[in-house]
Amino acid sequence: MGWKEYFLAAVIVNIFQMTIAFVIFSFQGVLPLNPQGFPGLSWDLAFMQVISFATNTNLQHYNGEGNCVQLPNCSNLTGVPGAPGLSYLSQMMAVQFLQFTSAATGISVAIAMIRGFIAHAKDLGNFYVDFTRSLTRILLPLCFVASLVFVGLGVPQTLTGYERIVSTVEGATQTILVGPVASLVSIMQLGTNGGGYYGANSAYPFQNPNPASDIFQIFLMLLIPTSLCFVFGQLIGKKRESRPILWGAYALFALDLLIAFIPSFPVVGPGMEVRFGGFFSVFWTVVTTTVTTGSVNASLSGVNPLVILSAFNGMLIQATPGGEGVGLMYMVMFIVLTVFIVGLMSGRTPEYLGLKITARDVKLVMIAFLVHPVIVLIPTVLAYSTGAASAIGVGTNSIGFTKILYEFTSAAANNGSDFLGASANTPFFNVSTAIVMFLGRFAPIALLLALGGSMINRKRLITDVGVRTDSFLFSIVIVGSILVLVLLTFFPFLALGPIREFFQGHANGF
Amino acid sequence: MMKIKRKLLQNCGPAIRLAAISLILCGLVFPLVITGFAQLIFPSQANGSLVQFHGKAVGSSLIAQNFSLPIFFHPRNDSASGVDPDITVQDAYSQIPRISAATNISVDTLQQIVNKNEEGTFWIFGTPYVNVLKLNLALIQTGDLAYNGFPASSGL
Numbered sequence: 001m002g003w004k005e006y007f008l009a010a011v012i013v014n015i016f017q018m019t020i021a022f023v024i025f026s027f028q029g030v031l032p033l034n035p036q037g038f039p040g041l042s043w044d045l046a047f048m049q050v051i052s053f054a055t056n057t058n059l060q061h062y063n064g065e066g067n068c069v070q071l072p073n074c075s076n077l078t079g080v081p082g083a084p085g086l087s088y089l090s091q092m093m094a095v096q097f098l099q100f101t102s103a104a105t106g107i108s109v110a111i112a113m114i115r116g117f118i119a120h121a122k123d124l125g126n127f128y129v130d131f132t133r134s135l136t137r138i139l140l141p142l143c144f145v146a147s148l149v150f151v152g153l154g155v156p157q158t159l160t161g162y163e164r165i166v167s168t169v170e171g172a173t174q175t176i177l178v179g180p181v182a183s184l185v186s187i188m189q190l191g192t193n194g195g196g197y198y199g200a201n202s203a204y205p206f207q208n209p210n211p212a213s214d215i216f217q218i219f220l221m222l223l224i225p226t227s228l229c230f231v232f233g234q235l236i237g238k239k240r241e242s243r244p245i246l247w248g249a250y251a252l253f254a255l256d257l258l259i260a261f262i263p264s265f266p267v268v269g270p271g272m273e274v275r276f277g278g279f280f281s282v283f284w285t286v287v288t289t290t291v292t293t294g295s296v297n298a299s300l301s302g303v304n305p306l307v308i309l310s311a312f313n314g315m316l317i318q319a320t321p322g323g324e325g326v327g328l329m330y331m332v333m334f335i336v337l338t339v340f341i342v343g344l345m346s347g348r349t350p351e352y353l354g355l356k357i358t359a360r361d362v363k364l365v366m367i368a369f370l371v372h373p374v375i376v377l378i379p380t381v382l383a384y385s386t387g388a389a390s391a392i393g394v395g396t397n398s399i400g401f402t403k404i405l406y407e408f409t410s411a412a413a414n415n416g417s418d419f420l421g422a423s424a425n426t427p428f429f430n431v432s433t434a435i436v437m438f439l440g441r442f443a444p445i446a447l448l449l450a451l452g453g454s455m456i457n458r459k460r461l462i463t464d465v466g467v468r469t470d471s472f473l474f475s476i477v478i479v480g481s482i483l484v485l486v487l488l489t490f491f492p493f494l495a496l497g498p499i500r501e502f503f504q505g506h507a508n509g510f
Numbered sequence: 511m512m513k514i515k516r517k518l519l520q521n522c523g524p525a526i527r528l529a530a531i532s533l534i535l536c537g538l539v540f541p542l543v544i545t546g547f548a549q550l551i552f553p554s555q556a557n558g559s560l561v562q563f564h565g566k567a568v569g570s571s572l573i574a575q576n577f578s579l580p581i582f583f584h585p586r587n588d589s590a591s592g593v594d595p596d597i598t599v600q601d602a603y604s605q606i607p608r609i610s611a612a613t614n615i616s617v618d619t620l621q622q623i624v625n626k627n628e629e630g631t632f633w634i635f636g637t638p639y640v641n642v643l644k645l646n647l648a649l650i651q652t653g654d655l656a657y658n659g660f661p662a663s664s665g666l
Binding site: 104128132135148184204209268270296299 | 517521525528529533536543552555556557569572591593630635637639643647660661
């Protein structure tokens with residue numbers, strides 16, 4: 001397939017999958033496997049949620065387990081009163097289903113783009129083949145093993161309803177909220193999706209019972225994005241070209257860790273779970289944003305603003321090593337941009353992998369880069385100017401601004417962690433984040449597939465006239481150029497949010 | 511433009527088939543197979559890690575339950591999930607004087623119970639913690655008179 005047909009196939013398959021999930025969300029009230037009797041989701045929430053899952057974002061404006069009003073003998077649920085819950089069928093055939101397919105789509109489009117750079121490649125491959133192979137040879141087998149490991153560690157996996165009502169030691173009644181959790185947790189982490197079974201995500205003990213399950217989830221998040229850095233070098237037949245991608249990504253990851261841990265070695269604070277302690281709560285928050293997974297194991301409001309700043313870095317760069325497949329695409333985008341800038345500075349022909357970088361290539365990557373600031377900053381401003389932020393009780397101070405900026409950054413980066421949660425279940429936030437997620441996913445994919453497609457049959461330069469891109473030096477240059485590009489774009493907004501919050505002394509234990 | 515339109519129609523058939531197959535495979539077969547294996551290999555964990563005491567389920571070791579009487583260790587209520595089943599060892603120590611005063615158990619014995627249930631030391635990164643439900647069941651097992659009638663019945 002050429003890039004247009006490949007992209008078209010990906011979009012059509014995704015639209016059909018979203019349609020199926022939309023129907024399941026909307027009619028879960030009358031569909032089977034609904035022991036809790038949850039009603040169907042409202043149209044705007046269902047619309048937002050299918051886009052959220054299909055774009056690998058997993059922003060959730062609901063509480064998977066529902067809330068007290070809907071359950072008998074319930075006294076132990078947090079969350080927003082009235083927040084909608086999901087039936088077992090929705091958790092399986094809408095949420096898990098789209099978590100698998102969005103991860104497979106991400107891997108497929110990344111591989112397709114790389115194919116353009118392979119010498120003597122004829123086309124970008126076939127989406128249907130790539131998608132099926134990603135599912136059956138990577139995601140399903142790995143998730144099978146991971147799911148059973150999770151069950152062994154204490155994550156429930158059952159379909160037999162919320163009938164586990166027990167009499168507690170002091171004589172109260174308690175509903176134990178179980179369900180098909182383990183099968184969802186495996187793909188939500190491996191697929192860098194991040195949408196949890198429970199509203200509290202991986203802070204909820206059934207989703208993440210102990211330090212071992214916590215470390216295993218961190219491992220799963222990093223596994224495929226990191227592996228794809230090596231796949232790049234393998235596929236183009238020059239393993240050394242993986243270096244700037246891998247080294248650059250992990251140098252930026254290390255920088256994020258440094259920022260996050262500056263505030264002092266964290267201790268267990270409010271909003272954190274005792275079994276993870278301060279260290280693993282903060283470490284998780286950095287990892288979940290560097291690979292744009294978006295799952296959380298602590299409440300974001302409980303952590304230091306510098307940890308939030310570090311989380312912003314991960315979501316603004318999106319390539320450290322970034323989400324399933326797309327992280328690699330963004331890194332190639334940054335490399336092409338950097339080669340161009342370095343070429344301009346040193347007076348050499350911009351060239352990557354022996355391919356001359358043309359004006360059209362630079363335009364494509366520039367537009368792909370600029371999509372992000374546009375879809376983050378405009379809706380953030382709109383949320384305030386239309387009064388949508390104040391309608392859900394979010395103020396204009398630095399804490400409030402951080403929350404709104406985070407919501408749209410997370411949506412645009414297809415991350416999915418957020419401060420607002422089910423409180424953002426309003427038509428404005430549902431529709432605006434849906435649009436942002438859709439553009440944040442498919443616009444860069446289209447542009448970068450076009451970049452890969454245009455490399456096919458391009459004449460390769462025989463002599464090395466350009467900058468060597470497999471060197472240690474270039475890895476340093478790429479880190480510098482990413483930081484300059486992203487910081488120049490977003491610094492004013494970050495200064496109004498987490499940076500201001502930090503200096504105002506809202507920091508915990510600082 | 512005509513070409514794109516033709517491609518669009520050409521792709522609809524395979525796309526619908528792929529969407530349907532992936533739905534059945536990922537959304538139904540996969541979770542059902544996992545449920546089958548989970549129930550077979552790890553029935554206790556798969557059903558919520560319920561804790562049995564004298565043959566009766568008194569809660570889940572992974573989900574906090576409310577303790578408010580002075581004779582028991584109390585869970586924390588400011589955590590991210592709201593159902594954090596554990597407290598730090600320091601937190602447990604700080605509750606020992608209250609429990610000792612309300613029962614006939616000595617401070618020493620209580621410290622031993624806490625130490626025996628300590629878990630989660632993860633090199634230098636972990637914070638030692640204890641499971642509140644396990645602690646309280648250990649308290650009941652001391653046979654102290656204050657625990658007569660516990661676990662209480664809710665009439666279920």
